[in-house]
Amino acid sequence: MILHELIDIEILRVIWWALLGVLLIGFALTDGFDMGVGALLPFVGKTDVERRIAINTIGPVWEGNQVWFILGGGAIFAAWPPLYAVSFSGFYLAMFVVLAALILRPVGFKYRSKRDSQSWRNGWDWALFIGGAVPALIFGVAVGNVLQGVPFHLTDSLMPMYDGTFYGKFLGLLNPFALLAGVVSLSMLLMHGAAWLSLKAEDPVKGRATRIGTVAGIVAFASYALAGVWLALGVDGYSFVNAAVTDGPANPLHSEVFKGGSWMAAYGARPWIIVAPIMGFAGIAMAVLGLRAGREVSTLLWSKLGITGIISSVGLTMFPFILPSSKDPNSSLTVWDSSSSHQTLFVMLVMTAIFMPLILAYTAWVYKVLWGKVTEADVTENSHSVY
């Protein structure tokens, strides 16, 4: 097939780097409020009916939203195989915790209301809390570690190896900067979940969500700012020693990487990327003000804008690095040397171009069908058909 040569490989690599961002953002914007609602559940609902209202605001949509996560995994596998191989095995135990939490969630949604017993339901409420809060925290911690570089190296055969002792590897992930990044992601998704609840639920659930969401938004704003300062002053950046070969074979070991200097150099080289953090700060600030003022639709949209800005800022700051190695910088994975082959990137782009518009169209249709508040009457009168 010659068809794939229609698009140069470096362009395909940049497109797939952007699509990786789109998937992660898509996940955060949709499943993000599901995780937020899960984490808020024990606090916004005091009675069973209130909790069921909160759950049923996301009841019909969480399943579709979660596919952004699964597709994220699949797309990383297809487009960035070395990233898939190194990151998930490198963060092995953390990934296990995330998986366990994410498995609890669907089961919690589906099984919670299948028995009337209060202790059964309370148990699942805590499962839903864990299923929302733990991944939201760990994803941030993971990003915090990626920014600092992860201790792995590649052998000559490109076999990923992880350095350090067993406990050191796991506990090493929980360093102060990474935990701060975890606070950013947890608080931002709590705010997002609260924005969703204020749109879909009525008082008293809405009122409680608004109050917690306001605090979460302020924490997200402050911790994001603090993380930015820390990144500028206290975290080493990574850069290529020589000009990068952008269309070479996907072999990270062919290039030399220097650890040191600052990630913030990116803002000197590509000043326009300042747009991303500005979006992040503005989105969160407006979402907090919106929550306080009781605006519904616009608050959710501002919250989405803020999250988009925060996630994009990480990707744009690191470009072209995707997963730097702190132990052996030359093993670092970048946009130019850890993608799939020219042909695979092209085929997958065609597939995405066909199916992504379809997905967005039918997802939008489903949200339209489900438009409107979930009321107390909805959950008490339809106890056979809702959660």
Added chain:
Amino acid sequence: MELDLVELSRLQFAMTAMYHFLFVPLTLGLSIIVAIMETVYVMTNRPIWRQMTKFWATLFGINFVLGVATGITMEFQFGMNWSYYSHYVGDIFGAPLAVEGLMAFFLEATFVGLMFFGWDKLSNIGHLIVTWLVAIGSNFSALWILIANGWMQNPVGAEFNPLSMRMEMTSFFDVVFNEVAQAKFVHTVSAGYVTASVFVLGVSAWYLLKGRHLELARRSIAVAASFGLMAAISVVILGDESGYSATHSQKMKLAAIEGMWHTEVAPASFTVFGFPDDLARETHYAVHIPAVMGLIGTRSLTKEIPGIAELVENAEARIRTGLISYDALMKIQALKGAPIPEDLQAQFEAHSADLGFAFLLKRYVDDPREATEHQIALASNDTVPTVWPLFWAFRIMVALGFGFIGTMLYFFYRASFRKMEFPRPALRLAVIMIPAPWIAAELGWFVAEFGRQPWTVDGILPTALSASHLSIADLLITLAGFVTFYSVLFVIEMSLMVKYIRKGPYMDVEETDAWTAAHTARLSADNATPAE
């Protein structure tokens, strides 16, 4: 026994995959059975069919969610536990997984919410379309994951790139239309349809035995028996097709399933029964049927099917040629991306098809080029999977497969020509049979994957090389975690299934009537105001 990282990784993958497949076949089949029932409801407008749809959909939902939940593990476990595999073949294997997400997971997951929550928000036709989209989405996901798995069995449309040290795709078309993948897809979804049919049949039979919900049970049996009969026949035919394609793609697996230690004069006989002895390399007390194996495997009377001994010799020859390309590969690697001299490139390409066989030596020696004759002999013998479990698993699966055809045929006959009168012993048999399709499906996967050993990708990448370099402690923690967690979920799932089967369909006449009235009123109101 010393704990071995690769063996622990295999154990964990086998456990999580087989657990996942407890839920998948029922999802595949029940989604379609529910859609068929709802189609009848929409066509006839008879409330009993809506009640059937809702009842089986409730059980579908309890099962579906665990299929989804345990599927999350599968999507990430390649990277977590099989990182070298992921690097080595991700360029090909990752693509169908991503397409599965794009084409199948989004479809089923987006609409499954409306399927349960949309009865009061959609028209009858609208809801029916949603239900069918869920069924189609589930079945598409089987297609793409089996394209991925089919490539592990028969790696077509790809070649090794020495610069990126991995397999890269040369033809997406070949990967998708891989004959092994296509036969496997139809075989697997048919197995899912059989599973759901046996399930619906068994639960309905239990109601008939208890004298409860007779209307629902009889109609459900009619649907299950007709659907199940077609599916059971399809499973066996496509199983045969898989066997036929294995004669040219996976000769060793076929020989192991057959316990065929030596090449026989064509057409080979089929061993119905016997005790394969892996050490002595012979099958004791074997009962043969002449010519049958040759007919199934080659569809001819003259073509030979190679036996295990001959295949081991063949593997040894391929290890030796593989070493030539391995030597070239090491020299290419040392160039660190500098241009490759033509003669080196030629040396590599001449034998790169056998490169994977050189990797078999990695188990015994760091640099395969330094392998002794003894080590080469050991590695050649490693290409033989353990025969006796394959031999037996295969035979039990096939026997069950024919059993399903018989059962479905009988119930189809009684339902169609004997006025739905079923003798009690037959009903009891149907209840007892409920676990059988799960056993058959798990054995089928066992044969497919254990029979592929020692490879993760047949002839390309050995299992021993594929695993992540984790610590034993990592593996023990997650293994214990999965076992505990999955066991608890299994108990909860079973208890809910039993609870909702005992409870039966939701039969409150008043409430059903009230819902129908409200539903009709809403639909006519919708029609009156098309602008909304």
